[in-house]
Amino acid sequence: MAEPLARLRRFTTARVALGRAGNALPTAAHLDFVEAHAMARDAVHATLDVDALAAELAALGLPVTAVRSRAPDRHTYLVRPDLGRTLDAAAAARLTRSDPALALVIADGLSATAVQRHTAPFLAEALPRLARIGVAAGPAVIAVQARVALGDAIGARLGAEAVAVLIGERPGLSAPDSLGLYLTWNPRPGRTDAERNCISNIRPAGQPYAAAADTLAWLVGEMRRRRLTGVALKDERPTGALPAPA
Amino acid sequence: MAYAHTVGGTRYVFPDLRTLLARASPFRSGDALAGVAAASAAERIAAQRALADLPLRRFLDEAVIPYEIDDVTRLILDAHDASAFAPVAHLTVGQFRDWLLSDAASSEALAALRPGLTPEMVAAVSKIMRIADLIAVAAKCRVVTRFRNTIGLPGTLSVRLQPNDPADDPRGVAASTLDGLLLGAGDAVIGVNPATDNVETTIRLLDLLDMVRDRYAIPTQTCVLAHVTTTLAAIARGAPVDLVFQSIGGTEAVNRSFGVSLALLAEARTAALALKRGTLGDNVMYFETGQGSALSADAHHGVDQQTLEARAYAVARAFQPLLVNSVVGFIGPEYLYDGKQIIRAGLEDHLCGKLLGLPMGVDVCYTNHAEADQDDMDALLTLLGVAGVTYVMGVPGADDVMLNYQSTSFHDALAVRAALGKSPAPEFAAWLERMGIGTEATFPPTLSPALIGLG
DSSP: OOOBGGGGGGGOSSOOOOOOBTTBOOHHHHHHHHHHHHHHHHHHHOOOOHHHHHHHHHHTTOOEEEEEBSOOSHHHHHHOHHHHTSBOHHHHHTOOOOOOSEEEEEEOTTOHHHHHHHHHHHHHHHHHHHHHTTOOEEEEEEEESOOTTHHHHHHHHHTOSEEEEEEEOOOOSSOSOOEEEEEEESOOTTOOGGGEEEEEEESTTSBOHHHHHHHHHHHHHHHHHHTOOSTTSOOOOSSOOOOOOO | OOEEEEETTEEEEESSHHHHHHHHSOOOHHHHHHTOSOSSHHHHHHHHHHHHTSBTTHHHHOOSSOGGGOHHHHHHHHTOOHHHHGGGTTOBHHHHHHHHHSTTSOHHHHHHHGGGOOHHHHHHHHHTOOHHHHHHHHTTOOOOEESSSEEOOTTBOEEEEOOOOTTOOHHHHHHHHHHHHHTTOOSSEEEEOOSSOSHHHHHHHHHHHHHHHHHTTOSSOEEEOOOHHHHHHHHHTTOOOSOEEEEOOSSHHHHHHTTOOHHHHHHHHHHHHHHOOOSSOOOOEEEEEOTTHHHHTTOOTTOOHHHHHHHHHHHHHTTOOSEEEEETTSSOTTTSOBHHHHHHHHHHHHHHHHHTTOOEEEEOOBOTTSBOOHHHHHHHHHHHHHHTOSEEEEBGGGEETTTTEEOOBHHHHHHHHHHHTOBOOHHHHHHHHHHTOOSOSBOOGGGOGGGGTOO
16 A cells, blocks of 8 residues: 655655655755755856847847946845836936837846846747737847836837836746746836736746747737736736746 | 934934834844935944833834824724733833843733733834844743644644645645645645635635545645635635635735735634634634835835834734744845845744734745855744744745745754654644654555545
8 A cells, every 4th residue: 555755746846755864855855956046046146148148139130239227236236126127327328219119128137047048039939920910029128237127217218119028037946047028018117017917937848938929929919909018908818828927 | 202322422313213113123134225224333233222221101102103194003002901011111122121031021921911012112122132032032922823723832833834836736736735744744724825816726726725634634724825805705605714814014005005904804804703614713814924025015104124024913913813924035135135134034023923922933935036045044943943933834845836935844844843842733743643644755544645636
């Protein structure tokens, strides 16, 4: 009648059936955890390679500008979220009004690793879908030490009708490289999270690029039709719902 | 009214009580973010000395948030019991600290004092305490609550089994629950945070947890930690609700940002009591709190985050909860930056909750952007165990795959129970023995996975 605990692993990604060394974890399970935490910590402190990302975005045909928030370094960024939502003055001066339909802001957020890995392949799926519904996305603005709401300031400077912020999500132990996307209609400083729509966990093992791009194209179409984003704009497609925010 | 103290030839003036409390708070990033922290170590000790000289009575005359604009202030002052307060009414905050640490402050004396204490009084005294003091006084506090078992008896340490699943998959929740039961967790509650807060998901998870509890005949309670309005809707549809959960804070405005009011919490408690599902007692509420929530909601009124946290406990105690826990490291480094700040905050929250009479647990936890790791959690968990914490969390492998943060594991709870000679709640301990749950790497026949749909 004795059944091994390990069968529980079939039902969940949680760390079940780890075994015991006394009351502690066995060595392998203990070090698995430490390794996952190490990956997450390194992702939080990773620096975005702006030049490499800019070259990838340019290859997709996007005009690219690089800016920074008023948080001068990662420590300040972590303890002063207000500075991460505000544009550095010199950076703001580089943004000129072009009244785009959908500005793209690529923000390092809490995982430059996610942004470096997933931005270009995701946009390679998303840009053609947006073009098919008549939306020429861009320009792309790469922003470092940036929070989601920095997209409001950037979108306002550009005179954008809407802004999509692609940002590195807070790393979990199961994935240090989840990319999030926040869509905001009529961006301007002071917008709240309730006025945005989110696509979370964009990565091949989470929300795959093509599926996330389908969701984005649907949301952008509805946003332009109804001229709003946020809680009033729910994903009402018959199959598949928006994932829960991480 | 202004307060002042001179340190090193400099006279520091604090224009009002909320400023004095904020400047006296041991440093944490959230108070700096709010712009209320002391600007120097000298200013902080000046504030602490001025606070130590302050009569406790002063807190009954000067509210940190005006009575007229905040229903939590009204709750605190209207519910204050002057006769319970009488034994300490003549003391200053500093003298109150000395009294709390003395033998005169017995478990019985501390219990009798509770209705006479306000959150601001307990926050104030905690600010002039070291960690050793926070532990010594908390360890004397006895708070016992009951639903289907008895939580908080001396010598016990309970565990909330937290079997979260990123997709609310019932089989994933069931598998994590079974894993936790086999490691002795679940006497505080088996409580799931739903990934999606809607009534259908909530009912599905409530049905699952009730089925698991029933099939294994576990003397415990279950909970789906959905918004109170979702739980009310589930009750209206006949779902098996043991406990009503809600996140709460220390100001009317932060509670509004959570979508709750005191009246709504009262309505929910009445609805849960009417189900009469508790067999040993009628503590039907479960609250979570955490320093920084009010600032995060821009609802802090210039009050420091630790004082606001203590005010949340005044909200909690009005509803006789079974369980209350601070989720101390969850909110992130802009509020509690590192292991040092998280450890102190966890012990402050535990003491303040216990002094006010709450069955206080702590979610010993951190996020990956905080300067903390498992060593910090081991330290806080052990310190809380010595302080007599009512319960802690049990998460498979300490890794919550839905909320993406690290809490304490089933193993951690076993280890601290063993190190400190603590047992689970007595009814649950007897169940573990009856079921033959031990240290073997197999399921006892009584706990077959097939019984709960994991065939």
